[in-house]
Amino acid sequence: MNKDKLKKYKPYPVVHLPDRTWPDKSITTAPVWCSVDLRDGNQALIQPMNLEEKLEMFQLLMEVGFREIEVGFPAASQIEYDFIRLLVEGGHIMNGVVPQVLTQAREPLIRKTLASVQGAREAIVHLYNSTSTLQRDIVFKKGRKEIIELGVAGARLIHEQARETDTRIRYEYSPESFTGTELDFALEICKAVLDVWEPTPDNPVILNLPATVEMSTPNIYADQIEWFCRHLDNRERVIISLHAHNDRGAAVAATELALMAGADRVEGTLFGNGERTGNVDILTLALNMYTQGVDPVLDFSRINRVINTYERCTKMKVHPRHPYAGELVYTAFSGSHQDAINKGMSAAELTESGLWEVPYLPIDPQDVGRTYESIIRINSQSGKGGVAYVMDREFGFKLPKDMHPGFGRVVQEISDATGDELTPEMIFHAFEKEYLFNTNGYALQSFNVVKRHIDRDENASSAEIEAVVIVKGEEKTIAAVGNGPLDAFCTALRVGLGLQFSLHSYHEHALARGSSSKAVSYIEVYDQDEDGWWGAGVDTDIIVASIKALLSALNRSAAKKHKK
Structure with missing residues (x-):
């Protein structure tokens, strides 16, 4: 890359927090999860979901275990508004599930947003306005005071509107682009909004601190969250929420560290779908916790159903190397x-x-x-x-x-x-061809144990066998006596057909349970050159299976010798 162009960029500032505590902590309980698949995820799709797809996705999210679901931006379009009305009027919201709706700090948008949740038992109204230096200077051309006034006015209107509805309204505020905002200003505007909403420990306000654009390493995001928690008055009256994007590819790590730094709640999407490089992937976060023995509360035990529903509704594909869910992640080629x-x-x-x-x-x-x-x-x-x-x-x-x-x-x-x-x-098929159906040299036509003798005094036994073996298309009858049927058959091959070999290893096991199941035998023989050859045989009779395995080994030996 052109080194001269590096002058366009500057490092992200660190947070002065020499006594930070989060590095010594670990995640021991799951946060409150909030899915934003139907809002942040949906608005990032080439083809946004229709009502039927939105409803299917909503039902999946409830099935997985989400109890807070951001269902849309009702003032943004008619389909967004209609979907929320469909959920409320159609009785699709399960008991204990709270829909969340997003609105900017503008009066017409706020009024339509509150109207959209009328009739729901409970709803979270999520207010945001941009606070970053870039947004203030370039987009809005407003100073700190004017931005605070905008947020406070929105908070006040929501508070007034909430009093006129039977729906229990919970409040959430986001200083959008928190990671691009000076920490002291983010704290100042959040305090101003809290003063309007007057939270209590029994009715806390959600303060969502989004990495709307991921601009730093994950440890700095954690420092920001710990700094904010330390400087916030009446911390017990606030739920600190995270909403990380993945511009640097570290949203999962940033969220995990920020949870260690004191956050209580996480907003994200399945498989990280979202604007640009996406949101934090809640599925990965949850299963990361699961592998550490922490109950994530969310249920991904039917991950294929989650994948299929997601792909059908979003028209997106789950990457084959996606953690936990990808087609190839439980596959090893090496x-x-x-x-x-x-x-x-x-x-x-x-x-x-x-x-x-x-x-x-x-x-x-x-x-x-x-x-x-x-x-x-x-x-x-x-x-x-x-x-x-x-x-x-x-x-x-x-x-x-x-x-x-x-x-x-x-x-x-x-x-x-x-x-x-x-x-x-x-x-x-290769195993069958190489071991089970390899009869080019010797094939078993018939095999009989003519007589068995057991000498109890000597703890010994003997067997007399007779067999018909096909050798190069010609039937050969062989017979012999040995310590057992296999030993007798070996003797018959040596005497009757002039073969030179010795048994070296023998293994057997049942292929399935039950009296009629087949057995498989594996036999290794050493030929006259002391080369080892394995063979395999399958039959309902374990003795016949071992005879087949012996012939398999001899056939493989003969085939290789012939190639030489």
Whole structure:
């Protein structure tokens, strides 16, 4: 970038607060949440929501648990006014939910705003006027005194109008562009408004201190909030509210630090939708708290429903890397990540502590209604651990650890050839082709245990078997005696077909519960060159499954030797 152009900019001033206390604090309880999706979020859409979409979004917000919802700017347009009347007259506002309406400090707007909530049990009337130095000097060309007079006049009119309605009116005031306003002036105008509204501990006023434009690092916003709280008289009569925008990409961090600095309430939107780079993302804030063991009060256990409703109503898409909600955030492509997640998930199933401790996953996907199937996805960057995870979670095959590298290489070759992500079905098809249906060398036609003998005195047993094996299209009958059916079959292959190999490893498990479920066997053999080869077999009979697994291993050995 052109360094000469840097002269156009100057650093944001810091707050002199050497004894700040917020760095030593933590968030232990959820704030009061206020959704502004239907106002701040809606006005930032290319195509604003219609009445039906607004109502669907409003119902979603109530379902999630919002009890304060800014439903619009009723004096801005007819559809805004009509929507609020629809909520009130249609009985759509659930008990305990308070609609919030926004108005500028202008008499006609205030009167229409109060009229819009007539008949509601309770409503928050949110008054604002611009206080920043830029707005005062460039937009309004007014001094501090005139700006205060504007805010006070608006507050007085709302107070008078509230007395003429049966609706319980709660008050909220915002010095718009708080972060662009001198702290002493923000405090002065807020005190002037409070003098009009005369809050009490039982009927507090909401003072909303918005980072209308995010202009500094998050710690400075926290300093501003702590400074303001310290210098405000009768703090117990005021609810300090935050409304952070995301111009610097740090709205979530700024809000978290400001909560530590003493704020009580947060205004924001789902997925951070809002003007320019957006508002603070309440979903991320809430689930950040959840991962620290703090009840966020909001319920995002059905996150896919939230996503679908949001995308349908706003015509916006949730980014695939969006925290907690994105399509890919519970997905690992990296081989080392996949291996760690695989091991972590297995360990989590055995732990008695109940704590969620899985590498790379700060939250259990099931807690937000997501499934484990999509955690690990396979492409050319993936490794053996991820492939084994998919085989286990998707299809129930718990491959022995020593088998992972071999099958991982099989999948890697396919991924390299296609250059694309492999679906679980593609991975399983590769497993079937490589292990279960690989009968190019030897195929089992029939297998019978002719006789079993158990010597109780010697704690030993023997078995006599007879089998028909297809070798290059020709049936071969083989028979032998061994310590058990598998040992006898190995002897028969060596004697009857002249094969040279030794058994090295054997594993088995059921693929599902129940008496009729299938079993899978995994066998590793060493060939005459002492190379190890794994095979797998599936059958309702565990003995037959092991015979198939043995032939699978021998077929893989023969195929590789033939390629050489």
